[in-house]
Amino acid sequence: MKVLGLSFGKKKANSDILTKEALYGAKEAYPDAEIKFINTQRLTIDRCIGCGACVASCKNASAMLFTSAKIAHLNLLPQGQPERSKRVLAMMKQMEAEGFGNCTNQYECEAACPKGISVDNIARLNRDFMRANAKEGLCF
Numbered sequence: 663m664k665v666l667g668l669s670f671g672k673k674k675a676n677s678d679i680l681t682k683e684a685l686y687g688a689k690e691a692y693p694d695a696e697i698k699f700i701n702t703q704r705l706t707i708d709r710c711i712g713c714g715a716c717v718a719s720c721k722n723a724s725a726m727l728f729t730s731a732k733i734a735h736l737n738l739l740p741q742g743q744p745e746r747s748k749r750v751l752a753m754m755k756q757m758e759a760e761g762f763g764n765c766t767n768q769y770e771c772e773a774a775c776p777k778g779i780s781v782d783n784i785a786r787l788n789r790d791f792m793r794a795n796a797k798e799g800l801c802f
């Protein structure tokens with residue numbers, strides 16, 4: 663059994679404390695359970711507001727930061743696992759179809775993002791994309 667505790671409040675604030683208390687209780691009740699705690703504020707994955715500033719600031723008009731933030735938002739949650747590979751391939755394919763440019767690691771998107779979304783999400787997306795291609799077959 664796996665038990666995941668998600669805290670949506672500030673780090674080390676009441677939400678963290680209450681979530682951890684619940685996880686301690688779960689561990690007592692199910693000693694063999696795999697327990698994991700995540701404060702979502704640290705993930706910077708669910709903050710993309712779709713403003714497009716990242717695309718506008720990129721000389722290639724790449725949408726990799728936006729797409730990677732949206733994919734990470736769903737792929738890192740347990741509920742997003744069953745469709746993980748298909749989601750990555752479908753979103754990458756649509757990005758290609760819409761004519762966005764390629765990422766050339768200029769980092770202008772990260773500097774322009776008003777929500778502080780990191781280019782680390784692009785690296786994660788590239789790893790997910792390679793895994794998805796291996797699992798589902800090449801989509802491009």
Ligand code: SF4
Pocket residue numbers: 709710711712713714715716717727728731771774775776777778779
């Ligand atoms: S600039 Fe940031 S918040 Fe706006 S669309 Fe791009 S990733 Fe999302």
